[in-house]
Amino acid sequence: xxxxxxxxxxxxxxxxxxxxxxxxxxxxxxxxxxxxxxxxxxxxxxxxxxxxxxxxxxxxxxxxxxxxxxxxxxxxxxxxxxxxxxxxxxxxxxxxxxxxxxxxxxxxxxxxxxxxxxxxxxxxxxxxxxxxxxxxxxxxxxxxxxxxxxxxxxxxxxxxxxxxxxxxxxxxxxxxxxxxxxxxxxxxxxxxxxxxxxxxxxxxxxxxxxxxxxxxxxxxxxxxxxxxxxxxxxxxxxxxxxxxxxxxxxxxxxxxxxxxxxxxxxxxxxxxxxxxxxxxxxxxxxxxxxxxxxxxxxxxxxxxxxxxxxxxxxxxxxxxxxxxxxxxxxxxxxxxxxxxxxxxxxxxxxxxxxxxxxxxxx
Numbered sequence: 001x002x003x004x005x006x007x008x009x010x011x012x013x014x015x016x017x018x019x020x021x022x023x024x025x026x027x028x029x030x031x032x033x034x035x036x037x038x039x040x041x042x043x044x045x046x047x048x049x050x051x052x053x054x055x056x057x058x059x060x061x062x063x064x065x066x067x068x069x070x071x072x073x074x075x076x077x078x079x080x081x082x083x084x085x086x087x088x089x090x091x092x093x094x095x096x097x098x099x100x101x102x103x104x105x106x107x108x109x110x111x112x113x114x115x116x117x118x119x120x121x122x123x124x125x126x127x128x129x130x131x132x133x134x135x136x137x138x139x140x141x142x143x144x145x146x147x148x149x150x151x152x153x154x155x156x157x158x159x160x161x162x163x164x165x166x167x168x169x170x171x172x173x174x175x176x177x178x179x180x181x182x183x184x185x186x187x188x189x190x191x192x193x194x195x196x197x198x199x200x201x202x203x204x205x206x207x208x209x210x211x212x213x214x215x216x217x218x219x220x221x222x223x224x225x226x227x228x229x230x231x232x233x234x235x236x237x238x239x240x241x242x243x244x245x246x247x248x249x250x251x252x253x254x255x256x257x258x259x260x261x262x263x264x265x266x267x268x269x270x271x272x273x274x275x276x277x278x279x280x281x282x283x284x285x286x287x288x289x290x291x292x293x294x295x296x297x298x299x300x301x302x303x304x305x306x307x308x309x310x311x312x313x314x315x316x317x318x319x320x321x322x323x324x325x326x327x328x329x330x331x332x333x334x335x336x337x338x339x340x341x342x343x344x345x346x347x348x349x350x351x352x353x354x355x356x357x358x359x360x361x362x
Contacts (some may be wrong), residue, residue: 010067010069012030012032014117028065038209038210041196042197046310050166103125103152106156112315128182130145144178148177162195167179188250198206233275235275249262249263250263251281257273259271270353274358283358289331291352293349296348298350306322306344307320308322315334317341319333
């Protein structure tokens with residue numbers, strides 16, 4: 001291993017996983033996670049993210065490659081010897097045990113003394129603000145309280161690493177958002193390494209230091225939330241992360257960092273060149289709704305559109321337009337108290353060349 005490998009707290013080294021010996025659900029995965037990071041594996045169902053987490057936990061074995069934890073190979077080490085905490089979507093609490101007994105269980109298995117167990121249980125319950133709930137049973141708690149208990153149980157034995165598999169999926173929207181911040185703040189306070197799995201992009205953006213976007217068993221991009229949103233490297237990431245307007249065209253001119261793309265029947269778009277083929281080949285353009293300007297004339301990328309629909313969303317107005325052969329072109333405008341647009345009216349839209357990315361055509 002080289003020096004950078006030595007620094008990786010968790011390392012996936014050339015990992016393949018197949019269940020039937022033919023189809024790979026994880027393909028040549030190389031991923032380093034640093035100590036203290038909060039890394040989220042994000043992707044649609046069947047993308048390989050949960051399988052990757054289960055291999056790290058020890059519930060699945062890689063077909064090829066090796067996983068290292070603190071520079072030691074762990075693929076042949078059983079789950080209970082890895083000192084890894086787990087939090088699941090269904091909480092997996094013992095219903096016949098009180099909250100305190102649920103938290104004591106992993107400590108008793110590890111032969112902690114009674115006094116040490118009591119001290120660690122109290123500390124863990126205080127951490128999730130449930131210090132007064134130790135004598136209750138899981139059925140006497142709300143969903144959010146049960147999830148906090150599950151989190152406390154994963155942390156109580158002071159594991160090297162905590163894995164979370166869709167832990168907030170069963171909660172309603174408001175509680176889910178509240179728990180996102182609570183987990184994020186607990187992570188910031190105690191500094192433990194967290195690997196988190198979700199298909200919810202906003203959850204990943206809210207909580208993570210870095211996000212690995214999975215699709216078809218491959219990490220499409222591994223970046224910080226802001227880079228992932230602002231600078232997607234391919235069209236899958238651009239469309240999966242956040243809202244996105246796409247336009248299909250043909251590459252007409254390659255001009256260094258920028259290129260010109262012809263949209264049939266609409267004209268030429270100047271765009272940031274990111275992931276394109278040769279001149280004459282198809283490409284997909286990507287621009288975020290909040291980067292589009294209304295009735296602001298530009299030297300480049302100024303087009304006429306029709307307002308198809310207006311939706312009032314309180315803090316902003318969402319307009320659906322027909323622009324450049326796209327009838328679902330979305331623009332978001334801050335609500336400044338006066339809605340100037342009208343449905344079926346013609347308007348001008350524009351965007352800076354630096355805000356639109358030319359990506360692979362898939």
